[in-house]
Every structure is written in structure tokens, then in C-alpha cells.
Amino acid sequence: MEQAPRTVMTADEMTWTLTRMAHEILERNHGSAGVILLGILTRGAPLAARLAEIAAEQGHTLPVGNLDITMYRDDLRAHPTRPVGRTVLPGPVDDAVVVLVDDVLYSGRTVQAALHALADLGRPRAIQLAALVDRGLRELPIQADVVGRQVPTARDERVRVAVREIDGEDLVTIERTSL
Amino acid sequence: MKHLLSIADLSVEEIHSILNLAEEMHDVQSRPVKKLPALRGRTVVNLFFEDSTRTRSSFELAAKWLSADAINVSAKGSSVSKGESMRDTLLTLDAMGVDAIVMRHAGSGAVRQAAGWVRASMINAGDGMHEHPTQALLDAHAIRRHLARNGLGTIDGKRVSITGDLIHSRVVRSNVLLLKKLGASVVLVAPPTLLPPGVETWGVDVSHELDPVLPDVDVAMMLRVQRERMLGGYFPSEREYIDAYGLTAGRLAKLKEGACIAHPGPMNRGLEISSAAADSAGSIVLDQVSSGVAVRMSVLYHLLAGEEQ
Numbered sequence: 479m480e481q482a483p484r485t486v487m488t489a490d491e492m493t494w495t496l497t498r499m500a501h502e503i504l505e506r507n508h509g510s511a512g513v514i515l516l517g518i519l520t521r522g523a524p525l526a527a528r529l530a531e532i533a534a535e536q537g538h539t540l541p542v543g544n545l546d547i548t549m550y551r552d553d554l555r556a557h558p559t560r561p562v563g564r565t566v567l568p569g570p571v572d573d574a575v576v577v578l579v580d581d582v583l584y585s586g587r588t589v590q591a592a593l594h595a596l597a598d599l600g601r602p603r604a605i606q607l608a609a610l611v612d613r614g615l616r617e618l619p620i621q622a623d624v625v626g627r628q629v630p631t632a633r634d635e636r637v638r639v640a641v642r643e644i645d646g647e648d649l650v651t652i653e654r655t656s657l
Numbered sequence: 658m659k660h661l662l663s664i665a666d667l668s669v670e671e672i673h674s675i676l677n678l679a680e681e682m683h684d685v686q687s688r689p690v691k692k693l694p695a696l697r698g699r700t701v702v703n704l705f706f707e708d709s710t711r712t713r714s715s716f717e718l719a720a721k722w723l724s725a726d727a728i729n730v731s732a733k734g735s736s737v738s739k740g741e742s743m744r745d746t747l748l749t750l751d752a753m754g755v756d757a758i759v760m761r762h763a764g765s766g767a768v769r770q771a772a773g774w775v776r777a778s779m780i781n782a783g784d785g786m787h788e789h790p791t792q793a794l795l796d797a798h799a800i801r802r803h804l805a806r807n808g809l810g811t812i813d814g815k816r817v818s819i820t821g822d823l824i825h826s827r828v829v830r831s832n833v834l835l836l837k838k839l840g841a842s843v844v845l846v847a848p849p850t851l852l853p854p855g856v857e858t859w860g861v862d863v864s865h866e867l868d869p870v871l872p873d874v875d876v877a878m879m880l881r882v883q884r885e886r887m888l889g890g891y892f893p894s895e896r897e898y899i900d901a902y903g904l905t906a907g908r909l910a911k912l913k914e915g916a917c918i919a920h921p922g923p924m925n926r927g928l929e930i931s932s933a934a935a936d937s938a939g940s941i942v943l944d945q946v947s948s949g950v951a952v953r954m955s956v957l958y959h960l961l962a963g964e965e966q
Contacts, residue, residue: 546681548695549694549695549723549958549962550693550695554695554963555962555963555964556964557963557964558963558964559658559959559962559963560962560963561674561678562678562681562958563681564680564681565681594694598688598689598690598693599688599689599690
């Protein structure tokens with residue numbers, strides 16, 4: 479039985495959260511020198527762009543790119559053929575501090591795939607992870623450096639992040655899905 | 658998608674999906690690490706009953722760059738030369754547990770027949786005078802890139818001429834099917850002796866002269882004329898063929914601004930295409946070659962990356 483989705487983050491709260499996250503990224507890197515943001519497709523991409531906008535308001539330029547990890551997934555064979563998105567780098571990743579941006583941190587498998595993808599693109603000086611929502615339930619030893627909101631969840635719940643660039647609104651909801 | 662046997666089997670969405678991913682795969686070729694892990698643990702066999710250099714080697718590279726294992730089996734030096742039937746060869750490879758068989762055969766329809774026998778995905782790398790779908794896909798990909806580079810839009814609404822030995826060509830069938838699905842209009846140019854039977858049902862224009870066609874086309878595709886065909890009396894002499902159908906330096910000037918020249922290779926320079934045309938700024942011949950690996954990576958991904966059907 480499906481329950482009505484419960485709101486975890488409103489549009490305003492998402493803006494405040496992203497603002498704090500952008501500031502944390504600048505803080506932990508002592509500014510923006512040598513730092514690039516890579517949004518993990520699909521919803522990490524607009525979030526990375528917004529973090530860069532917020533940093534720009536502080537006078538800091540964070541170059542933004544997108545990372546598609548489809549071909550690096552460990553569950554490619556468990557699903558019908560997945561469409562592949564476009565990886566766009568704002569510059570060489572060699573010796574840069576790459577901040578991976580994703581909407582939801584869950585099992586950690588997406589991040590693992592992103593680390594493999596990144597290794598094929600060059601050798602960053604450091605890789606950090608920023609996630610809007612950390613819902614726990616990790617299956618790998620992976621943690622985020624910058625977290626928007628910790629949301630404890632159960633495995634049969636689904637966290638849905640809507641962003642206005644793709645979904646027309648900013649909203650994070652959680653719902654129970656029964657099989 | 659389980660097999661790639663004919664362009665006729667592909668939907669427009671599937672074609673766009675293949676061409677779009679090929680665009681991404683092009684980028685991979687310029688990376689420090691050219692390998693993607695998507696097909697790790699999969700095995701692709703190139704089974705060529707006819708000779709090929711570029712198709713076979715580009716399929717092999719495509720498989721390897723997607724981390725699949727690739728082996729080549731050619732009729733020469735295999736049990737085929739000892740008299741084994743095509744069916745037994747296929748069943749043998751299939752029994753080894755391979756995931757895909759890329760096959761070229763002189764028999765039109767041979768690859769579709771093979772698909773009925775095996776568990777593996779079959780990819781048509783040229784069957785007789787029937788089809789060569791990956792060649793058509795890479796031609797379309799190279800044309801798309803040319804149009805995009807020059808801000809000329811998409812293939813939809815463009816006019817393409819295909820000139821040469823059309824009766825023996827599997828490339829022309831696949832190209833006509835594909836270009837029409839993408840919204841282009843096609844004009845076939847050849848002497849009556851080199852036009853395929855039934856061409857009037859293809860939904861294309863036909864011309865016996867090249868000169869009046871050239872000013873209107875966005876793409877002039879020249880196909881190889883096999884010199885040995887002359888013995889069959891298809892045309893009187895090389896000189897006469899060049900005069901009527903060769904893309905000579907003189908004819909080059911008839912093409913409109915932004916038009917491109919395509920040739921699937923191997924070229925007979927000085928026969929169907931002059932060096933002036935092949936090496937001109939509008940030539941996309943080398944783009945076609947570099948598109949070959951990218952398009953075949955995309956095809957392999959579409960057939961093999963997802964769950965078993």
C-alpha cells in the first residue's frame with residue numbers, strides 16, 4: 479500500500495540548504511582556487527550549477543561540469559539498456575579538487591561508479607562529495623564531505639528530489655513503497 | 658534490441674539513440690583512457706566469411722574499448738575452409754557462450770537466418786547485396802556531425818545523392834532506408850545497368866545523369882565502382898564512366914556551398930571520385946572512418962549492456 483509522500487524539504491529550505499553547502503565547500507577548500515564541481519547526472523547537474531551560482535554571489539568562481547556514470551554502474555546488466563548522458567568537463571581534472579555533487583546519497587554505488595569514471599578522466603588532487611540528501615543505508619565505505627540534510631530512511635522508502643530545472647519545482651519528499 | 662540485422666527493423670527513436678550515444682563515444686576517443694567498463698565480461702566474435710579490414714577492425718576496437726573480449730574468426734584458416742557448414746560454425750561459437758556474433762557473409766539474408774539458430778545477439782556486418790546497417794549508421798553519423806559543425810541543422814529535409822554501382826551495393830539499401838527514416842530525400846544516380854531491380858518501389862528519385870543532380874544535394878555520396886564489374890558489361894569503359902558519373906574536379910564546382918562529399922571506402926581515386934573531391938574541404942571521408950568505431954561502440958552497448966532478453 480502506498481502512503482502519501484511526506485515533504486522533507488521545501489523549495490525555500492532547498493535554497494537555504496544549498497546556500498550553506500556552497501559556503502561549506504568554499505570554507506573547507508579555503509576558497510575556490512583549483513576547485514571544480516561535477517554534477518552526477520541527472521539531478522546532480524542542476525544542483526552543481528546552483529552551488530556555483532551561490533559561490534559566484536560570494537565572488538568565487540567554481541567551474542561546473544557534468545559526469546555521466548551509466549557505463550560504470552555495477553548493475554548495468556540487471557536493467558534494460560540505460561540511456562547514456564553527456565559528460566562535460568569544464569577543464570582538465572588533473573590536479574584539481576573535484577567536488578562531486580549528487581542529489582541523494584544512498585548505497586554509495588553511484589559514488590563508487592563516479593570515482594571509477596573520474597579515474598579514467600585524469601588524476602584529481604582530491605575528490606570530495608557533496609550530497610543534498612544523505613538517506614543512510616550505505617553498502618560501501620563511502621561518506622559525503624558536505625551534506626544538505628541527513629534523512630534516516632528504511633529500504634522500502636523512496637526519497638524523491640525534484641528540481642525546478644528538470645521537474646518544474648524544488649521539493650524533496652519521502653514515501654513508502656510496498657512491493 | 659536483441660539483434661541488428663537490418664535498418665528496416667529500427668525505429669526512429671532507436672536510430673537517434675544509437676547516433677546520440679555515438680556522439681558521446683566520439684569524446685571517449687579523445688580521452689587519456691579510452692576504455693569504458695560497460696561490457697566487461699562479455700564476448701564478441703567477429704565472424705567474417707568475406708574479407709574486410711575497416712569493418713572488422715573497427716568492431717574489434719569498439720568491443721575492446723567497451724571492455725568486452727573480442728576474437729576474430731575468418732573463413733580462411735578456420736574450419737569453414739575444411740568444409741564446415743555456416744550453421745555448424747555458428748552453433749559451435751554459440752555453444753562456447755559468446756554474447757554477440759558480428760557476421761559478414763556473401764549470402765543476402767544469411768545473418769537473419771543465423772539469428773534464428775543462435776542464442777547470441779547477431780550483428781549484420783554486411784550480407785551479400787542486402788544490407789550493411791552499421792555502415793549506414795556511421796554514414797548518417799558523419800553527415801550529422803558535418804551538418805552540426807557548419808550550423809546546417811539536421812538530416813531531416815536534406816537531399817542526398819548516392820552515385821555508383823548500386824546494383825551490387827549493400828550500403829545503398831541500408832543508406833536509403835536510414836536516410837528516409839531520418840527525413841532526408843534520396844536520389845540514386847547510376848546508368849540503367851547498375852540500378853537495382855525494383856528500385857521504383859524504394860521511394861527515391863532516380864537519375865541516369867549526375868550533372869543535373871549535384872546543384873541540389875546537401876550530401877553527394879559516391880560508392881565504389883568495382884573495376885572487375887566492367888568485365889560484366891555494366892559500363893563500356895572507365896573513361897566513359899568517369900565522364901558521366903565520376904566526381905571530378907570540374908563537377909566539384911557544381912555542388913552548393915556547405916554540401917559534403919561522402920564515400921564509404923575503399924576509394925578508387927580517379928574513377929568514381931577524384932583526388933580533388935576526396936581531399937576537398939567538403940569531404941567527410943575521414944570522418945566516416947573515425948565515426949566507425951564510435952557508432953559500433955554504440956551499437957554494441959545498445960545490444961549487450963542491458964539485461965538478457
